[in-house]
Amino acid sequence: MKKPLFALLILLPILVCAQTDDRIYDIIDAVSAERIQTDVTKLVNFGTRHTLSDTISQTRGIGAARRWIKSEFEKTSGNCGDCLEVFYQKDLIKKGDNERIVHDVMVVNVVAIQRGTKYPNRYIIMSGDIDSRVSDPTDFTSDSPGANDNASGMAGTLEAARVLSKYKFENSIIYVGLSGEEQGLYGGKGLAAHAKKNGWEIIGVLNNDMIGNISGVDGIIDNREFRIFSEPVPPTETEKERNARRFYGGEVDGISRQLARYVYKNTKTYMPEMNPMMVYRLDRFGRGGHHRPFNDAGFAGIRIMEAHENYTQQHQDIRNENGTAYGDVLEHVDFDYARKLTAVNAINLASIAWAPPAPKEVKIGGIVEPSARLQWSKVDGASSYKIYWRDTTAPQWEHSRNVGNLTQFTLKGIVIDNSFFGVSAVSADGFESPVVFPNSIIR
Ligand SMILES: [Zn+2]
Numbered sequence: 001m002k003k004p005l006f007a008l009l010i011l012l013p014i015l016v017c018a019q020t021d022d023r024i025y026d027i028i029d030a031v032s033a034e035r036i037q038t039d040v041t042k043l044v045n046f047g048t049r050h051t052l053s054d055t056i057s058q059t060r061g062i063g064a065a066r067r068w069i070k071s072e073f074e075k076t077s078g079n080c081g082d083c084l085e086v087f088y089q090k091d092l093i094k095k096g097d098n099e100r101i102v103h104d105v106m107v108v109n110v111v112a113i114q115r116g117t118k119y120p121n122r123y124i125i126m127s128g129d130i131d132s133r134v135s136d137p138t139d140f141t142s143d144s145p146g147a148n149d150n151a152s153g154m155a156g157t158l159e160a161a162r163v164l165s166k167y168k169f170e171n172s173i174i175y176v177g178l179s180g181e182e183q184g185l186y187g188g189k190g191l192a193a194h195a196k197k198n199g200w201e202i203i204g205v206l207n208n209d210m211i212g213n214i215s216g217v218d219g220i221i222d223n224r225e226f227r228i229f230s231e232p233v234p235p236t237e238t239e240k241e242r243n244a245r246r247f248y249g250g251e252v253d254g255i256s257r258q259l260a261r262y263v264y265k266n267t268k269t270y271m272p273e274m275n276p277m278m279v280y281r282l283d284r285f286g287r288g289g290h291h292r293p294f295n296d297a298g299f300a301g302i303r304i305m306e307a308h309e310n311y312t313q314q315h316q317d318i319r320n321e322n323g324t325a326y327g328d329v330l331e332h333v334d335f336d337y338a339r340k341l342t343a344v345n346a347i348n349l350a351s352i353a354w355a356p357p358a359p360k361e362v363k364i365g366g367i368v369e370p371s372a373r374l375q376w377s378k379v380d381g382a383s384s385y386k387i388y389w390r391d392t393t394a395p396q397w398e399h400s401r402n403v404g405n406l407t408q409f410t411l412k413g414i415v416i417d418n419s420f421f422g423v424s425a426v427s428a429d430g431f432e433s434p435v436v437f438p439n440s441i442i443r
Pocket of ligand 1: 182315
């Protein structure tokens with residue numbers, strides 16, 4: 001009789017502390033590898049989705065592809081009582097804008113907004129790309145399946161919309177297919193400008209670009225590892241902010257990095273079988289992705305992608321050369337891996353969309369004092385706040401303390417000099433905002 005009670009007493013605090021939510025596990029389970037396979041196959045079958053390709057045909061080219069993507073979002077919306085606002089967002093790009101724009105083209109994104117119940121103008125965004133390319137970036141007629149780059153990210157985005165549209169969220173979620181990526185990140189640029197013009201409050205962008213390859217050119221086959229790219233600090237920071245970093249720190253604590261840490265931690269909590277790899281840089285060495293235009297506009301944005309790339313299967317004409325088969329074809333996509341990375345997106349979209357906004361202002365003090373002091377602005381909808389801290393050399397937040405519904409707290413015995421600190425807002429059911437690094441000093 002004693003044993004079970006003893007076990008319960010030990011377990012109880014763990015259960016209380018863990019603060020996991022069963023809905024997140026349901027979301028993971030609901031993501032379907034079969035539907036992702038169907039969608040990647042469909043996208044590949046448009047022959048080419050090059051941004052400059054045919055827009056009239058019903059079966060081939062980017063026009064047919066985007067109309068199909070729109071119809072899929074509309075179908076999803078039909079299944080949730082019209083819960084998605086689906087529309088095209090487009091910009092005309094003139095011939096010669098760069099050397100890859102060889103004729104005038106309308107760059108068209110397909111946007112689906114799942115409107116938040118409490119913060120309708122706050123958005124967490126998942127993006128994939130519609131467009132594809134082969135060896136020559138201006139070749140808009142050859143077969144360009146773009147199965148992994150980036151039908152995988154597009155299919156993941158469509159699937160996340162299907163799964164999450166079964167729920168209601170406090171913040172808005174945007175699912176978007178972006179175009180013009182391979183021609184110079186035009187779609188992201190267009191949507192970021194649209195967001196600015198319309199006063200969207202973007203919490204962050206999870207950009208998915210290549211989430212289906214598990215067999216790398218480095219010889220490694222791995223279906224659990226994936227990369228999260230994030231730039232250290234926003235490019236929009238002021239000279240004053242840059243200068244302040246010399247004295248107060250924050251070189252690796254920009255808004256995109258906090259979003260990356262959020263995704264890392266949340267994935268480890270709910271999908272511990274996965275191995276997220278934080279990469280402390282904007283993107284791959286010298287290469288680009290559609291999170292960048294959002295970063296350029298001052299928004300948080302990260303790239304989620306496979307850990308091991310295969311360059312013979314990206315941006316390649318389909319051909320055989322010296323025994324190597326080149327081309328981004330369907331056969332190389334691992335749909336179960338794409339399912340896992342789609343689930344990673346979905347649980348982070350849901351967690352953030354269920355969380356209150358982060359505190360706008362976080363102040364820190366404690367110079368020549370034995371304890372660090374933190375103060376933050378009150379958040380409507382937060383039921384408590386969590387202080388995080390870590391060694392200055394640690395990549396992740398190491399320690400945290402939920403201090404309840406206060407707006408200031410002193411961490412007794414924690415000297416300000418030897419750690420970095422941050423604060424998040426927490427909802428009644430335990431969903432957290434991304435962490436905010438102090439942006440002001442208590443004098
Ligand atoms: Zn590409």
